[in-house]
Every structure is written in C-alpha cells, then in structure tokens.
Amino acid sequence: MMILKSKSKYDLESTLYSGQCFLWNPILSDNLQAHEIVLGGTRFRVQQLSDKIDAIYPLNITQNQSLILQNHLRVDDDLGYIYQSIESDKYLLSSFKKFEGLHLLRQDPWECLVTFICSSNNNMKRIKLMLNKLINSFDNTHTDSLGEYKTFPTPDQIIEAGEEHLRSLGFGYRAKYIFETSRIILYENIDLLKLRSQNYDDNLEQLTMFPGVGDKVANCVMLFSLDNLNAFPVDVWINRVLREIYLNDSKNKIADSRLRSHFQSYFGEYSGYINHYLFHSRRND
DNA sequence: TTTGGACCTGTACGC
DNA sequence: TGTTTCAGGTCCAAA
Numbered sequence: 001m002m003i004l005k006s007k008s009k010y011d012l013e014s015t016l017y018s019g020q021c022f023l024w025n026p027i028l029s030d031n032l033q034a035h036e037i038v039l040g041g042t043r044f045r046v047q048q049l050s051d052k053i054d055a056i057y058p059l060n061i062t063q064n065q066s067l068i069l070q071n072h073l074r075v076d077d078d079l080g081y082i083y084q085s086i087e088s089d090k091y092l093l094s095s096f097k098k099f100e101g102l103h104l105l106r107q108d109p110w111e112c113l114v115t116f117i118c119s120s121n122n123n124m125k126r127i128k129l130m131l132n133k134l135i136n137s138f139d140n141t142h143t144d145s146l147g148e149y150k151t152f153p154t155p156d157q158i159i160e161a162g163e164e165h166l167r168s169l170g171f172g173y174r175a176k177y178i179f180e181t182s183r184i185i186l187y188e189n190i191d192l193l194k195l196r197s198q199n200y201d202d203n204l205e206q207l208t209m210f211p212g213v214g215d216k217v218a219n220c221v222m223l224f225s226l227d228n229l230n231a232f233p234v235d236v237w238i239n240r241v242l243r244e245i246y247l248n249d250s251k252n253k254i255a256d257s258r259l260r261s262h263f264q265s266y267f268g269e270y271s272g273y274i275n276h277y278l279f280h281s282r283r284n285d
Numbered sequence: 286t287t288t289g290g291a292c293c294t295g296t297a298c299g300c
Numbered sequence: 301t302g303t304t305t306c307a308g309g310t311c312c313a314a315a
Contacts, residue, residue: 019308120309126295127308172293177310214310235308255287256309279308288315298305 002055002066006075009051011101015073018280020224021105022115022128023152029056039108040068041142043149051101057146074103082270091245092274095281104276105224109192110185111152112225113210116217117177133169137161155182177212184210200228215257223272231272234260238275241282 016024016035027034027045034047034056042065045057055061055069070076079101086092107115114134118127138161140151158166159182166175184190195203203226207218215234222231234242234256242259243249246266267274 116308117310121292121307122294122309123296123307125307129295167293170294173291173310174293212310216309220308233308237308253287283308286315289313291311292309294307296306299303300301 002061003049004046004053004055004066004070004073004075006052006073007077008079008103009101010048010053010073010075010103011099012046012048012053014099014102014280015105018102018276019124019283020220020276021107021112022124022131023107023111037072038149038151039072041151042068043142043144043146044069046073059145072106074106077103077273079103082273085268085270086274092277095277099277099280099284102277102280104229104273106227107225108152109195109221109225110155112221113181113192113207113213114152114178116220116224117181117210117212118171118174119220120174120212120217130169130171134166134171137165137169155185158182159186174212177210181210181212196227198226200230203228215260219260219272223275229270229272230264230268232260232264232267232275235279237279237282241278 012035013033024035024037027036029045029047032047034045036043036045036057038044043057044055044065046069047054047056053073053075055066058065061069083096086096115127115131118130135150135152138150138153138157140153140157141148142151143149153161158179163175163179166178171178185192195206198206200222203222204215204218207213207221208215213221217233219231219233222228223233239256239259242263246263264271
C-alpha cells in the first residue's frame with residue numbers, strides 16, 4: 001500500500017462515479033471498498049483512507065506506476081484555489097462544501113472519446129454496460145498476480161472487427177460513429193494525446209469533425225481527458241441548473257452552445273471544474 | 286440560424 | 301405481455 005500525496009482533500013467515491021468516467025469498477029476486497037481500473041496496460045486498485053487515497057495494487061508499486069495513477073486522479077489539483085474564486089456564489093459554495101474533495105479525472109482521450117460518443121441519447125447504466133461489452137469482446141487479455149484483466153480496444157482493432165461487430169454488441173446507431181471515428185484517427189494518423197497541448201478552440205474544432213461528436217461530447221472529452229479546464233459541457237442537467245439558479249428562466253429556448261459560451265465567460269478559467277460540481281449536485285439533489 | 290424528426294436499445298410504465 | 305416514454309445528443313433537411 002502507498003498513500004498518494006494530494007494537494008487537497010480527495011473524495012474517491014464521488015470522483016470515480018460522478019459520471020465523468022465509466023471504466024472504474026467497485027471491488028469488495030478484505031471487507032473494504034476498493035476501486036479498480038486499467039491504466040496504460042496496468043491494473044490498479046485504490047481505496048479511500050481518511051481524506052487521502054491508498055494505492056493498494058500493484059503491491060510493490062513502482063515510481064512510474066505511481067505517477068500514472070496520480071496523473072489520472074489529478075491529485076495535484078488545488079481545489080482550494082478554485083473554491084476561493086467562487087466565494088461570492090452561495091449556490092456553488094454549498095455544493096463545494098457538500099462534495100468537498102470531488103476531483104476531475106485525466107482520462108485517456110481515446111477511451112474518453114468512445115465513452116462520450118456512446119453517451120448520446122443514453123443513460124449511465126447502459127453506457128457502462130456497452131463499454132464492458134466492448135472491452136470483453138476483444139482478446140486483449142493480460143495477467144497479473146490477481147488473475148486476468150483486459151485492456152481497451154484500439155482504433156485499428158475496432159476497424160478490423162467492423163461496424164457490424166459494434167451493432168451486435170448493442171451500440172445501435174452509435175456503431176457507425178465509433179467505427180468512422182476510428183477510421184479517421186487511423187488513416188489521418190491523429191495522435192489524440194497531442195491535443196493536450198492545444199487550446200480550447202482548436203480542440204473543439206478538431207473533435208467536432210468526428211462523426212457523433214457535437215458540442216456537448218467534445219466539451220466532455222476536452223474536460224475529462226485533454227486538460228481544457230474551461231470546457232463546459234451543457235447537457236439536460238446543466239441546462240436545468242443554469243436556468244433555475246442563474247437565469248431564473250425555465251421557458252425560453254436558448255441554444256446549448258450559447259449557454260455554454262456565456263457561462264464559460266461568467267465562471268472563468270476553471271468553468272469546467274465548476275460545471276462538474278453543478279452537475280454532480282443537481283443529480284444528487 | 287433555428288427547428289423538428291429520426292436514430293438504437295433497455296427499462297419503466299400503464300393496461 | 302404489450303406499447304410508450306425517456307435517457308447526460310447528433311445529424312440532416314427544411315424553414
């Protein structure tokens with residue numbers, strides 16, 4: 001075991017299951033609630049220990065593995081700094097208090113892109129089911145001291161398997177989107193990780209070129225995997241909060257992309273972090 | 286620039 | 301048991 005250093009209090013449960021990532025799985029281990037994920041080909045397990053995170057697997061975790069985990073969990077984020085910036089906002093202040101320690105995650109951009117293409121017109125339970133089916137339908141099996149585990153399929157594996165394969169797994173019309181997106185990434189030789197060094201506008205333009213990726217999905221991918229902390233996904237939940245709390249208007253139609261750009265300016269450079277607190281609070285009302 | 290309908294599927298409903 | 305609705309949207313055509 002190894003306690004990960006984090007800059008702020010860390011709420012693992014809220015962070016892992018707040019709807020930003022669907023690849024974490026709860027594990028009951030030694031009567032303690034642990035959580036498991038595969039990152040960069042390695043299986044990791046963590047558990048909450050007071051305000052911190054205890055990395056319990058791999059057993060003799062290397063420095064490099066520890067960095068991979070810390071990087072994914074964004075333990076260096078200074079939540080106190082973000083809290084300060086919204087001190088005058090009573091609604092936000094109460095939700096920051098209620099979910100103190102909720103962090104964003106830094107996911108793999110490819111896995112995140114597939115996840116949120118799946119999310120369209122869909123619910124959380126089924127998104128998770130679809131991703132599990134996808135992972136289990138490929139033979140990317142690895143073995144460690146806990147047994148076998150699988151890694152996420154690559155774009156070329158998805159192309160080789162074909163669109164029909166995705167349809168047979170229950171992806172519906174999203175099968176075509178994921179298949180075509182895989183083709184574009186492979187044939188145009190796109191390195192999604194490089195997008196981390198690009199700004200918001202360039203990434204929005206790049207991501208919305210993929211079929212099945214509109215404003216909302218692109219903003220999710222940017223916020224949850226590309227370090228664009230000013231990304232601001234507007235879905236039905238965020239739409240409700242913004243109207244009820246900030247606009248006092250639940251009737252007039254306003255395009256989501258207009259709401260998005262308005263509140264990006266309003267909330268500032270960490271608007272994406274604020275977005276996630278608004279989302280999580282509204283869903284847990 | 287905006288609007289409305291179609292799109293896969295599983296589930297929660299009403300009968 | 302058999303419809304209808306809805307779920308963290310996107311795309312396309314038409315106004």
